[in-house]
Amino acid sequence: MVGASYTEITTTLGSLESKRSAANPNTAAMVYDMLMQCGVREGDTVAVNLSSSFPALNVAILCALDTCGAKGVIINSVGASTYGANLPDYTYLDMEQTLLAAGLIENHTRWFSLGGADDIGKEMPAAIKEEIVSRLESFGLSFLYYEDIDENIAARRRIYLSGDAPVCFINAGGNLLSFAGGEEMISAKNGLIFPDSPGRLSSARAPEDTAADGRTLGLIPLFERDGVPVIHLLNMKSLLPAWGLPFDPYPMPEPGEGDIYYDWEYSLPLAAGCLILALALLSWAAASLPRKKDRCDRSGRSGIFIL
Secondary structure (H helix, E strand, C coil): CCCCCCCCCECCCCCHHHHHHHCCCCHHHHHHHHHHHCCCCCCCEEEEEECCCCHHHHHHHHHHHHHHCCEEEEEEECCECCCCCEECCEEHHHHHHHHHHCCCCCCCCCEEECECHHHECCCCCHHHHHHHHHHHHHCCCEECCCCCHHHHHHHHHHHHCCCCCCCEEEEECCCHHHHCCCCHHHHCCCEEECCCCCCCCCCCCCCCCECCCCCECCHHHHHHHCCCCEEEECCHHHHHHHCCCCCCCCCCCCCCCCHHHCCCCCCHHHHHHHHHHHHHHHHHHHHHCCCCCCEECCCCCEECCCC
16 A cells, blocks of 8 residues: 555655555545535446555545445556555556455456656656556556647546546546646645635636646546536645544554544534523522612611622
8 A cells, every 4th residue: 555665667756644644444434425525326427537646545436436336437547656556566456456356346447547757657667668558458458548648638538428427526646637737736625626616726617628828628627617526635634634534643543433434513402401501500590699688778768888
């Protein structure tokens, strides 16, 4: 669940603390909760874009999809940031195959790209790329290779929209196609982004597939534009505490631990009962305490002596 500091398929720098935090098994409950808030129900289609930087978080997404009975249309990029699934001989997709063989998951990736520079692994050694692609294709996975980013995004959109319309879109990690290389990735809102959310990145129902500067929109802004709720999972330091999960916990929590499993609500009957009890005590106190009596002076007029 936590990889090496650097290998031949490492793409960018990553935070070790964030990778450890994402390995919390209760992140699956967080993703499930988000899916429920997006209105995902059994049989619904969910579009999913996974990098390999958070392998444990990717598995949590698969488990959450399986639990709610949704159908994930899943694309993965092989490259990973530091401490992610960056072992050339055991990539994230190899992990998926292990889980599939054990019958532990149903949803799984069907398309993959190399990730890294331009999503084609320019910085990766050719021999290692060929070995990985050959191995993953032997699993029956389809390889996506587009040197042009516009073609790449268009191809992914065709895959996502080829069947039933996705009820929501999940992005995990910092894959290039999520923002098409735009700087919005740095400041983008984490977690749930609804069509009317103030944290959204695109104009509602804008007909163009390009940003104001002419750059092609990434997958997240495109789905936002189409009114599809987005689940964006990247910055663990702010994301996990917001959902009742600790950042870089030690020891690692057991499954079922965390505030994510609890809803804090006020009990109206209890509040009403406490109010009635307080009023009763106040009435009793008012009736029981001694009262000051007026004294009469010699002229027969009442008055109060002040000492």
